[in-house]
Amino acid sequence: MKKLFYGILIAVNCIFLIPATTFSEKKEVKVMVKNIHYLGHDTFKITGEKVIFTDPFKIKKKDSADIILITHEHYDHCSPEDVKKIQGPNTVIVTTGDCAKKISGNIKIVRPGDKINVSGIEIEAVPAYNTNKQFHTKDKGWVGYIFTANGQRIYIAGDTDYIPEMKTFKNIDIALLPVSGTYVMTAEEAVQAAITINPRIAIPMHYGSIVGDINDAKRFREGLKGKIEVVILNEE
Template sequence: MDQGCSIFKNLVIGVAAFGVGFLGMAFGTRAAEVKDVQALVEKIHWLGHDSFRIDGKDAVVYIDPYRIKDGPPADLILITHEHSDHASPADVAKIRKADSVIVTTAAAAAKFSGDIRTVKPGDALTVRGVGLRALPAYNLTKFRSPGVPFHPKEAGHVGFLITVDGLQIYHAGDTDHIPEMAGLAPDVALLPVSGTYVMTAEEAVRAAAAIGPRVAVPMHVGEGIGSLDDAARFKAMATVPVIVLPLEK
């Protein structure tokens, strides 16, 4: 083999080795990114429908407990609005303790007693070391009768931007894709995807792109409203990372 062929052969081997090394680094980076995304939801437990539990270091937070089993006692219970599949006194009783705090709208507060803090869209407060910001949640295109939305803006229903242990989680509540979502950029966005009363999977894809979370989690499926197929469709179409949490019952 002459010197030119030898140089060419070494060049090919070097390029191939670089390619393998580059691919290895790329796959390693991708695996690390997946691990980082998974870490964002380690504290979050999906209890069905719109119900979640967040296990903070110093506070256990429940959101819209509905048809749940007993669980760790709640330090903080967030309720987005007064509808019975979100504001359920029987389910709150399963996880409430003497000093649990409920944060909810005025209409939902009428169903409960004890330490209750009422909020409306735009309010911000800190309870048990957990930062809370109440955001609007309403329908633009989902109607129970012509011109009458299931969740009217004027009803003052809310979603919550929740900060626990430095992690920011947006629970959208029962809502369509609304302008107030744009640019929120939380770590985690919990988004309804079932349609009928809330965003469809396709609408939730557009909402997720506008919100810009590090990861999105579909909700408002199961319990006879929507199905896991809606969650899977949302994941397949979304332009942000999506994790479908296992149902914990």
């Protein structure tokens, strides 16, 4: 009788403990991504101590950026008209040399491996290139970025495939990864990239505009189920 009582007690405790843990984890994820706003394609607005935009494209309304990170010179990433919509007199633009020729302002040119500090934000340019297609070749010197904002190390991959250098990206809190295939990783390849990088949270991007759709993002999430937390921003 006593064994039965303790067995029931343990079972009841387990039932009540599981939802508490799940709630805590969901709350932490919500806090981590609350300042990250997905505007489509590879465009994110990250708010906090500084307002950071990545690859502004099809910006719908005027805004003000402290820092703009541009990964390469393709029109859907380096868009002068969209840059102007968010550029102020003190905006710093971090980008590659070929993109810098298309825009004006306070520009910091980077290549893979460069590390700079912009207004207190540590930014590292990392390689981004294709391994099985020719849209973004390694010799172009195009980049992704690892930067620290709101106390979190954020990696935005740019237009890339799953590349060996990802094994060297350490202590990433949030990884923003392309999932649409054609020009970048497929959802399945992005799953492998995420497992290699091992961020606390992965957020899919590069879909719904030029190529890909929400189903790519969902396949990415399904592939990482039970391994890495995936947040699809703006999911209806």
